[in-house]
Amino acid sequence: MKFETVSENRSFGGIQGVYRHQSEATGTTMTFAVYLPPAAEHGKVPVLWYLSGLTCTHENAMTKAGAQEWAAEYGIALIFPDTSPRGEGVADDEAYDLGQGAGFYVDATQKPWAPHFRMWHYVTHELPELVFSNFPLDREAQGITGHSMGGHGALTIAMTMPERYRSVSAFAPIANPSDSDWGRKQFTAYLGDDHAAWESHDASVLMRERGYPGEVLIDQGASDQFLDLLKPASLAQAMIERRQPGEFRMQKGYDHSYFFVQTFVADHIRWHAERLG
């Protein structure tokens, strides 16, 4: 699989790279970022996938989360995919929470989204094949995290493929999209009216039905301006009903911004590093 280098910069002794490739999954050019810690000079390192939220590209978390320092310290690589296909021939919507920048980590089955909006397949199949073939990454040591829409993606992907994603965490995830205006509109557009398809992309439903075999770490700002849309209580209740091991932390005074993410990102990278070995 071919890709081109957009930029590479030294960061905390490692390399922060940005790359571009032609995606078969989305039928578009996709950009992604990979941070390789210094330890990657000596062999394969564990991988933490970071899925971003609404309106983001690969760049927001790469530049705002402050994750590289901790990834370098714990010897773990970071991968930052984009959040949707983009481009002139790609469907879009005027709203910031549908279309480009709002792929919701599903494979759309409905027009006009279906031809390009295949972010589940892209993030779980195509991009892994590309990065594991071209970077010194340990395929057997993968964790996944994300923020907001990306937290939704991380939780639903980890609960669907726990044998692959050996650790999971989330920052302020969209926790119950089937019952939220951050979910119903997008699932209707991308997946249609088939609520069974919605439920397989809803972290609270998956938590209640199957949970995750390891421990789960969730951080949620108690002053998050989007609490009504995120619905953390649904996920917390599902964790209790499931007796899911893990930590659900309400962080006093924190909102939804990257100031919140950068405050707790060290905890999350440590969490993953401890579980990925």
Ligand SMILES: N[C@@H](CCC(=O)N[C@@H](CSC=O)C(=O)NCC(=O)O)C(=O)O
């Ligand atoms: N209307 C706002 C909402 C966008 C926003 O807050 N996006 C968050 C993720 S929200 C859930 O997925 C985000 O990460 N923004 C990028 C950033 O760098 O902060 C708006 O358009 O600002």
